[in-house]
Amino acid sequence: MIKHYSGWILMISIFLVGCSDDTPAIVQNDINGNEEESAILVEQTEDESSENEANTMIEFNLENEQIMIELSQVPILENYLAQIQDRQQALDDMKLEKIDSSTKDSLYLLSFSLYEDSGSYLLLDRSDQGSSLLLADLATVSDIIPSPDASKLLFIFNRQNPEKSWQRNKVVILDVENFTPLGVTNEKDLLFTSFKWPIENIAWQDNETILVDIPAIEEPTIAALDLWIESDKMIDQITLAIVGE
Structure with a gap:
């Protein structure tokens, strides 16, 4: 059984990029075949006669x-696998999905x-030397929505409490071209970039604005959410304005 190592993942909330040497963090090759296969570890060297240490890749x-994926260039994955006894089971449980974006063909989740x-969810960009960004931990992705002009991506994650019939959500907005996260503001100063509020509905209003429906309560405490879920479930609509970070 694989243990869930969440502590060190939560500590790594910085923007993770490939190292500064010439080895790309992420490499893509075209192949013939339509069937997905489980991930495997591969040892590679640039020159078989070289005494240099082989690169470990997923x-x-x-x-x-x-x-x-070159493990030494993506420390969060390298550290995770180093702490796992059954590495093949950990690899079998990994899932890589290509993100459908009309403005960039190099994004994977x-x-x-x-x-x-x-x-945990790691966003990968194989362009240039390759970059990665940790989006969420102890969560499930529920949707990925492009902005009307496809210049941004809205990621919605949920964190379910098995004892409750409601869940808390988190949003991440990505500038696709620059591969950078964007902040949001709203008139009530409510926080949506961490798992605090349940989100009943969310949609782009335009390229710079997002509309979010949340429970009409003062604070999303457990007691307040329990009462709300048993009531008429009144909704407040919040307008999120995107700002750069």
């Missing part, structure tokens, strides 16, 4: 393409460190 076979229905 290999994913997706539909018509192969993605190779990797889920790992799975426990029951929750896990």
Whole structure:
């Protein structure tokens, strides 16, 4: 059984990029085939006669393409696998999905460190030398919505309490071209970039504004949410304005 290592993942909330040497963090190769396969670890050297240490890579076979992730260039994955006894089971539980974006063809979402229905989510960009961004931990992705002009992506994550019939949500907004997270503001100073509020509905109003429906309560305490879920479930609509970070 794989233990869920969440402490160190929560501590790594910075923007993670490939190292500064010439080795790309993420490599894509075209292949023939439509069946996805479990991830495997691959040892590679640039020159078989070289005495240099082999690079350890995670290999994913997706539909018509192969993605190779250089572990030394993505520390969060390298550290995670170093703490796992059954590494093959951890690899089997990983899932890599290509993100459908009309403005960028190099984005992938990797889920790992799975426990029951929750896990950690790492966003990967294979352009240039490759970059990665930790989006959420102990969560499930519920939707990915592009802005009307496709310049941004809205990620919605949920964190379920098995003893409750409501769940808390978190949003992450990505500037697709620059691969950077964007902040949001609203007139009530409510926090949506951590798991605090349940979100009943969310949608883009335009390229710079998002509309969010949340419970009409003062604070999302457990007691208040329990009362709300048993009531008429009145909704407040909040307008989120996007700002750069």
